[in-house]
Amino acid sequence: MTYTLEQLRGLVAVAEELHFGRAAARLRMTQPPLSRQIQKLEAAVGAQLLERDTRRVTLTPAGHAFLAEARRILSIAEAAPALAQRVSSGFRGLVRMAFTSASTFGILGRLLNELEARLPEVHLELYEMVTREQIDALTGEDIDLGLARPPFDPELFESRLLHREALLLAVHEDHPLAGLDRAVVPADLATEPLIFHSQRKARYFYDLVVSMVPLAQERVVHTVSQVMTMLWLVSAGRGVAFVPASARLVGVPGVAFLPIATPIAEPVELHLLWPRRSHNPALARVLDALEHVML
Structure with missing residues (x-):
């Protein structure tokens, strides 16, 4: 089955005008070429689409069924160039974004809301990964964008600060330290069991805590990679954690x-x-939309 868009347009015009002469004038052509177009279309479809005599033109049952599909095909064909242009310009498309689990605590949702408002035709596909996994995925072109912790290799990646926040100590609500009316200092933690970040899987937080709060590593009782796990261990009275x-x-x-x-x-x-x-034009639009955003 082979037919052209011109033949489909001819059928639609005849079906709407129910007159070959008026349909031909609407298409800015003469009647004989239009008649030949319809004949070729019927031959390609393998069914009679129009009943015509010297007085009137009507659609056959097959013609009614085919007309709906012809209109759908023409609609898709007419929309295709605009769609291609929007994808090429980055206003429509897909951006695969990875995030650390801690970034879901309010930050990720606000970022998604911002992008949805600014770029409603760009779909964001989300993946939860620690920073090390994100770097591997970006290098392998498995994702386009990450929400990650520094440092990064400036020869391979570009980055932009999105969010900055304090480091807090999570303790059980009945812990004696919960009653302090001042900031916690290292001396307060000299005998406390510590729930610590994994040096391999959560290297950023491990290095940050070690550099900010001098601690005795022999006090570490649990080593984990996710903040959520730390909080549940603290809730169970297993120790204190930096989050x-x-x-x-x-x-x-x-x-x-x-x-x-x-x-x-x-x-x-x-x-x-x-x-x-990056070969993804939508990524540039996402970065432009977030250029002045600090969450």
Whole structure:
């Protein structure tokens, strides 16, 4: 079955005018070529689409059924160039974005709302990954954009600071430290069991805590990679943990959050991370939309 868009347009015109002469005039052609178009279309379809005599033109049952499909095909064909242009310009498309679990604590949702408002035709496909996994996925072109923790290789990636927050101490709500009326200092933790970040899977938080709060590593009782796991261990009375301030939004029962005396007031950083070379035009639009956003 082979037919052309011109033949479909001819059928639609005749079906709407129910007159070959008026349909030909509407299409800015003469009647004989239009008649030949319809004949070729019927031959390609293998069914009679029109009943015509010297006085009138009507659609056959097959013609009624085919007319609906002809209109649908023409609609798709007419919309295709505009769709291609929007995809090429980045206003429509797909961006595959990875995020760390801690970035879901309020930050990810606000970012998605911002992008939906600014770029409603760009779909974001989400993947939860630690920073190390994000770097591998960006390098392998499995994702386009990451919400990750520094540092990054500047020769391979570009990044932009998206969010900065304080580092807090999570303790059980009945813990004696919960009653402090000042910031926690290292001396307060000399005998406390510590729930610590994995040096391999959560290297950013591990290095950050070690640099900000001098601690005795022999006090570490659990090593985990996810903030949520830390909070549940704290809730169970297994120890105290260092978490980003946004962890307060999770609402794990039985956990209190205390300020820590750190050299930098808000040392925890979250960055947008993307490869220096990308073939996805929608990524550029997403980055433009977030250029002045700080969450």
